[in-house]
Amino acid sequence: DAMVIQNPRYQVTQFGKPVTLSCSQTLNHNVMYWYQQKSSQAPKLLFHYYDKDFNNEADTPDNFQSRRPNTSFCFLDIRSPGLGDAAMYLCATSRVATSGRAEQFFGPGTRLTVL
Amino acid sequence: AQSVTQPDIHITVSEGASLELRCNYSYGATPYLFWYVQSPGQGLQLLLKYFSGDTLVQGIKGFEAEFKRSQSSFNLRKPSVHWSDAAEYFCAVGANTGTASKLTFGTGTRLQVTL
Numbered sequence: 001d002a003m004v005i006q007n008p009r010y011q012v013t014q015f016g017k018p019v020t021l022s023c024s025q026t027l028n029h030n031v032m033y034w035y036q037q038k039s040s041q042a043p044k045l046l047f048h049y050y051d052k053d054f055n056n057e058a059d060t061p062d063n064f065q066s067r068r069p070n071t072s073f074c075f076l077d078i079r080s081p082g083l084g085d086a087a088m089y090l091c092a093t094s095r096v097a098t099s100g101r102a103e104q105f106f107g108p109g110t111r112l113t114v115l
Numbered sequence: 116a117q118s119v120t121q122p123d124i125h126i127t128v129s130e131g132a133s134l135e136l137r138c139n140y141s142y143g144a145t146p147y148l149f150w151y152v153q154s155p156g157q158g159l160q161l162l163l164k165y166f167s168g169d170t171l172v173q174g175i176k177g178f179e180a181e182f183k184r185s186q187s188s189f190n191l192r193k194p195s196v197h198w199s200d201a202a203e204y205f206c207a208v209g210a211n212t213g214t215a216s217k218l219t220f221g222t223g224t225r226l227q228v229t230l
């Protein structure tokens with residue numbers, strides 16, 4: 001089945017130690033998204049890629065970076081995680097859409113714990 | 116800017132009872148609306164979407180939603196709730212970024228089902 005895969009499902013890191021989260025997709029979608037979801041809150045969009053074109057949200061901290069080496073893979077890098085970065089990180093994909101009418105397909109998420 | 120309001124943070128219903136989850140949106144153009152469900156520790160699964168046409172849309176797992184432009188609402192309903200429906204439900208509006216669909220989520224409604 002076509003799907004969005006996130007690895008690892010659970011990640012523990014130390015305060016200030018860089019961490020990378022991985023997302024891959026078999027849907028062959030052009031667009032990939034990263035969301036941050038803190039406990040009992042709505043998912044918040046950090047950035048998205050349209051092919052290799054990176055689009056950052058205005059309020060995404062500089063501590064968060066992303067790479068997309070090819071269509072299938074996208075990485076979220078947190079350069080110096082703080083306690084406030086502990087959250088569920090969700091990856092999603094969609095087709096290109098010239099309107100808002102593109103369904104997003106979500107992966108299962110990576111739960112990040114910062115010690 | 117678009118926004119979504121889910122006025123009910125937590126709802127408890129008995130198994131077999133009917134369910135309605137409220138969602139109000141604010142968006143200047145034609146809204147593209149979604150309902151997602153999230154089980155604990157999991158990613159988001161699309162229940163249904165509204166793009167255009169018939170204002171009553173059917174989704175998976177027996178859910179339906181009705182788009183009411185005059186009330187800026189997109190309420191989710193199910194005639195008979197099952198214990199497995201206990202989860203967090205998010206309403207979202209999609210906006211056009213030119214090449215992608217940017218989702219803005221409501222804060223979610225947590226559904227508890229009593230037996």
